[in-house]
Amino acid sequence: MTWADLLxxxxxxxxxxxxxxxxxxxxxxxxxxGVAAKWSMLLLLVATAAAIYVAAGAGIPSLALGTxxxxxxxxVFFKLLFVVVIAMITLLSAEFLEDGRYSAWEYYSLMAFALxxxxxMASGTHLISIYVGLExxxxxxxxxxxxxxxxxxxxxxxxxxxxxxxxxSGILLYGxxxxxxxxxSLHLEAISQAVATMAGNQALIIGVMLLGAGLxxxxxxxxFHVWTPDVYTGAPTPVTAFLSTASKVAAFAIFARIFxxxxxxxxxxxxxxxxxxxxxxxxxxNLAAVxxxxxxxxxxxxxxxxxxxxxxxxxxxxxxxLQGVLIYMLVYAFANIGTWAMVMLLRRRExxxxxxxxxxxxxxxxxxxxxxxxxxxLSLGGIPPTAGxxxxxxxxxxxxxxxxxxxxxxxxxxSAVSMFYYFRLVVAMYLKDGAAADVIPSRQVRFIVIVxxxxxxxxxxxxxxxxxxxxxxxxxxxxLASR
Amino acid sequence: xxxxxxxxxxLILFGIALGAGMLIVNWYVGTHRRNPSxxxxxxxxxxxxxxxxxxxxxxxxxxxxxxxxxxxxxxFIYPWAVIYRDATMTSSGIALFALGEMFVFVxxxxxxxxxxxxKKAFDWN
Numbered sequence: 001m002t003w004a005d006l007l008x009x010x011x012x013x014x015x016x017x018x019x020x021x022x023x024x025x026x027x028x029x030x031x032x033x034g035v036a037a038k039w040s041m042l043l044l045l046v047a048t049a050a051a052i053y054v055a056a057g058a059g060i061p062s063l064a065l066g067t068x069x070x071x072x073x074x075x076v077f078f079k080l081l082f083v084v085v086i087a088m089i090t091l092l093s094a095e096f097l098e099d100g101r102y103s104a105w106e107y108y109s110l111m112a113f114a115l116x117x118x119x120x121m122a123s124g125t126h127l128i129s130i131y132v133g134l135e136x137x138x139x140x141x142x143x144x145x146x147x148x149x150x151x152x153x154x155x156x157x158x159x160x161x162x163x164x165x166x167x168x169s170g171i172l173l174y175g176x177x178x179x180x181x182x183x184x185s186l187h188l189e190a191i192s193q194a195v196a197t198m199a200g201n202q203a204l205i206i207g208v209m210l211l212g213a214g215l216x217x218x219x220x221x222x223x224f225h226v227w228t229p230d231v232y233t234g235a236p237t238p239v240t241a242f243l244s245t246a247s248k249v250a251a252f253a254i255f256a257r258i259f260x261x262x263x264x265x266x267x268x269x270x271x272x273x274x275x276x277x278x279x280x281x282x283x284x285x286n287l288a289a290v291x292x293x294x295x296x297x298x299x300x301x302x303x304x305x306x307x308x309x310x311x312x313x314x315x316x317x318x319x320x321x322l323q324g325v326l327i328y329m330l331v332y333a334f335a336n337i338g339t340w341a342m343v344m345l346l347r348r349r350e351x352x353x354x355x356x357x358x359x360x361x362x363x364x365x366x367x368x369x370x371x372x373x374x375x376x377x378l379s380l381g382g383i384p385p386t387a388g389x390x391x392x393x394x395x396x397x398x399x400x401x402x403x404x405x406x407x408x409x410x411x412x413x414x415s416a417v418s419m420f421y422y423f424r425l426v427v428a429m430y431l432k433d434g435a436a437a438d439v440i441p442s443r444q445v446r447f448i449v450i451v452x453x454x455x456x457x458x459x460x461x462x463x464x465x466x467x468x469x470x471x472x473x474x475x476x477x478x479x480l481a482s483r
Numbered sequence: 484x485x486x487x488x489x490x491x492x493x494l495i496l497f498g499i500a501l502g503a504g505m506l507i508v509n510w511y512v513g514t515h516r517r518n519p520s521x522x523x524x525x526x527x528x529x530x531x532x533x534x535x536x537x538x539x540x541x542x543x544x545x546x547x548x549x550x551x552x553x554x555x556x557x558x559f560i561y562p563w564a565v566i567y568r569d570a571t572m573t574s575s576g577i578a579l580f581a582l583g584e585m586f587v588f589v590x591x592x593x594x595x596x597x598x599x600x601x602k603k604a605f606d607w608n
Contacts, residue, residue, distance in 0.1 A: 020594045027601030202485070 008071045010050040011079060012119050018043035019112035026105040036104035037094040043112060044087045051079045051119075067187045068129040075123035077326060077473035078253045081333060082118045085246045086111055088337050088451070091444040092344055093238040102147055111242070114140035118250040125261065127176045127186040130254050134172075134218065138165050141247055145235040157234025164217070164227045172214025178207030188262035196265040208263060208270060212277075215258070218251035219307045222280040229288075232300035237354070240296060241340035244303045249329045252310055256325050259314055260477050274315040275407055281308025282414040290421045295343055295354045298421060299336075302380065305418060306332055309395055309411060316398035319471075319478045324394030326470040331387035331459055335379035338452030342373045345441050345449070359428040369441070370429045372453040377422040379456045382415050387459035390466070545604055556592050560585070 006013065022039065055076040090111060097104040113136060120133030142165060146158025180186050182204035183194035198204060217224040232240045263270070285305030292298035310332075313325035346358045363370040379388035392415065399408045441449075459466050563585055570578040599605065 016591075020591065023598055024594060027598060 008054060008069060008123075010054055011047045012116050014047045014050045015043070015112050015116035015119070018046070019109045019116060022105055022109035022112060026103060033097055033104040036097070036108050037090060040090050040108035040111065041087065043108075044083055044090065044115075047115070048080070048083045051076065051083060055080075067189075068126045069120075069123045070125045071123060072476045073473040074253075074257065074326075074477050075119075077469070078122035078249070078329075079119050081249060081330060082115055082122065082246060085249065085333050085337065086115045086242075088341075088448050089238055089242045089246065091448055092241060092337070092341055094444050095344070095442045096236060096238060102149075107144070107147060110140040110144050114144070114242070114246070118246060118253075121250050122253045124254070125188050125257070127179070127188070127191075127258075130258070131169075131173065131176065134251075134254065135169065137247060137250060138169065138218075141165075141239075141243060144239045144242065145231055147236050147239060151234075153234035154236065155234075157231045160227055161231045168214050168217035168224065171210050171217075175207045175210030175212070175214060178203050179211065182207060188258065191262040192264060195263060204266070205270075208266060209273070211258070212270070212273065215251065215255045216277055219248055219255060219310070220304050221277050221307045221311060222284045222304060223277075225281070225284070225304045225307075228304055229297050229300040232303070233294060233296045237296070237340060237344050240300075241337055241344075244299065244340070245333050245336045248303065248307065249333060252307075252314075252325060252329055256314055256322060257477065260317070260322055264317060271315045271317065271402075271404075274311055275404055278308045278311035278315060279407055279410050281305060281311065282411055283308075286414040286417045286421075290417065292421070293356050295356055295359075295425070298356070299339060299343075302418060302421075303336070305414060306336075306380070308414075309392060312395045312399040312404070312407060312411060315404070316402035318398055318402055319474065320394060320401060321398035322474045322478060323467070323470045324391065324398045326473055327394050327463075327466060328391035330466060330470075331379060331391040331456070334452045334455040334459070335376045335386070335388055338372065338376040338449060338456065339380065341445050341448045341452065342369060342376070344445050345369060356424055356428055359425050360432040362429040364433075366441075369449060372449050373429060374426055375453055375456055377425060379460065381419045381422050383419070385457070385460050387456045387463070387466075389460060390463045542607070549599060549604060552595065553592070556589070559588070 022036070022043070025036070025039070054071050055073075090108065093104075093107065093111075096102075097107055117133045117136030117138075117140065120136065121130055122133075124130035124133055142158055142162040145161050146155050148154035176186065179191060182198065182201050183191045185191060185194065195204065213224060217227075220228040232244060235243065282305050285301050285303075285308060289298045289301035289305065292301060310325055310328050313321040313323075313328065315321070316324070343354060346354070346362075359373075362373070375386055379386035382388040382392035392411075396408045396411055399405070399411065563581070567578065567581050567585075570581050
């Protein structure tokens with residue numbers, strides 16, 4: 001534990017200091033909301049530079065601060081993805097903060113702290129450091145969900161999210177404490193060594209189940225999904241984009257790391273439980289989404305289903321499974337943020353522009369946006385020329401090679417169901433006439449839609465670099481798991 | 484392993500049985516002569532001034548929350564101080580590191596303090 005260790009945490013340190021400065025900026029002077037986004041982007045740029053600087057020395061896993069953190073390629077992959085996602089959400093948020101009814105500085109400060117927490121999660125190799133990162137992310141998310149503080153729905157969303165989130169954190173902590181009791185350590189590698197020698201230990205099994213329940217809450221998997229539709233609908237749309245993308249990706253980063261690094265040799269097989277959760281998430285998420293008329297609610301249920309797909313990669317416990325999780329998170333992030341940007345595009349007041357009807361006739365008034373929306377929805381559904389196909393291909397292949405063919409069958413069937421409700425939006429845009437004519441996209445939203453469109457198509461048509469990058473990123477963890 | 488918890492289970496059951504048993508016996512054996520002043524929340528006979536389910540000014544919660552944060556700060560410094568004395572005994576430079584860490588912690592709280600102060604959270608009017 002030396003000062004040099006702190007270099008590994010450079011991106012997190014930059015974000016902490018930056019978050020504090022953004023928080024203090026309005027009270028010390030400068031209440032100009034418009035400048036906040038620019039400073040926030042500058043902060044993200046510096047954080048990216050710091051992350052790349054750390055990544056440059058990250059060929060071998062190097063532990064920092066005792067054994068709390070590791071700067072391995074897995075962490076670097078997720079950190080860079082987080083920065084990109086938060087940068088896109090910062091741009092998306094600029095418009096709704098501009099009118100000045102809600103302070104922009106605190107908003108971006110909370111985003112910076114949330115990003116800091118996500119980075120801690122990505123590189124944590126110790127259950128406590130992972131938990132602290134998770135809490136930093138969660139606390140920021142609770143406040144962000146209630147950012148429309150004068151709107152009942154937003155406050156309600158924040159309250160529900162906070163109460164249920166705090167409960168799930170408690171469950172998670174209890175699970176960790178039982179694991180500590182059984183294994184004598186909270187460090188993932190020590191846990192994996194201890195787990196291998198203690199088949200059928202009851203305290204350990206209960207601990208892992210509670211830990212899994214807490215994690216399933218964070219990724220919004222059935223049966224721990226009840227908060228998702230209400231919170232996603234009530235929160236401001238950019239915050240919903242943040243919750244359904246950044247927060248979920250971060251939760252999957254720790255889900256994968258804990259299970260692949262710490263619990264890969266757990267006996268008896270916990271996979272059947274995860275398989276049930278995954279199957280339920282896919283079925284409930286997709287079937288519930290079919291009947292929704294509110295786009296935000298529909299996408300909330302669809303995000304539950306996506307958590308189910310990604311769980312296939314976690315339970316496969318193989319190289320291709322972990323690779324699938326990384327690829328899926330990447331493609332999901334772009335398609336999902338693109339979709340939310342389109343919902344933002346139709347937003348006129350706080351919650352307007354979020355019914356399926358609001359998409360009516362978009363093809364006539366804004367053909368490019370309608371096309372982009374189709375691409376995003378195809379990607380979410382997993383149809384070939386788009387990136388979503390690659391992600392689903394890896395996950396389903398992982399499930400089959402791990403002996404879960406029945407799960408892959410459910411996944412494919414449910415993907416077909418998902419195309420049904422995604423195409424309701426396509427039908428609304430292309431085959432109906434409607435009042436969607438007054439779309440006035442801001443520069444930022446237009447930019448995000450274009451970026452996501454290009455990314456989704458490029459990653460779908462030329463996926464080799466992404467696949468190789470994912471393979472490199474998972475190498476240290478897979479080596480550990482196969483040892 | 485599970486068997487070793489049987490005494491705990493017996494203790495829990497005994498506790499429940501004792502509490503419930505006393506209430507039930509009291510209910511059936513005791514005499515009940517109720518009158519309004521006996522049923523009042525404070526049996527001393529002082530009449531209630533007002534209902535107790537009223538809205539309370541949000542400032543009370545605010546002050547309580549702010550108090551907890553800075554209270555925890557103080558509580559956190561105690562164990563640190565104990566460890567810090569041990570750390571100064573070694574010569575590995577870890578004492579300086581620990582001192583720096585505590586400065587970081589206090590600085591972060593100071594940022595929050597400045598924020599709530601400037602936001603007039605302590606302003607009682």
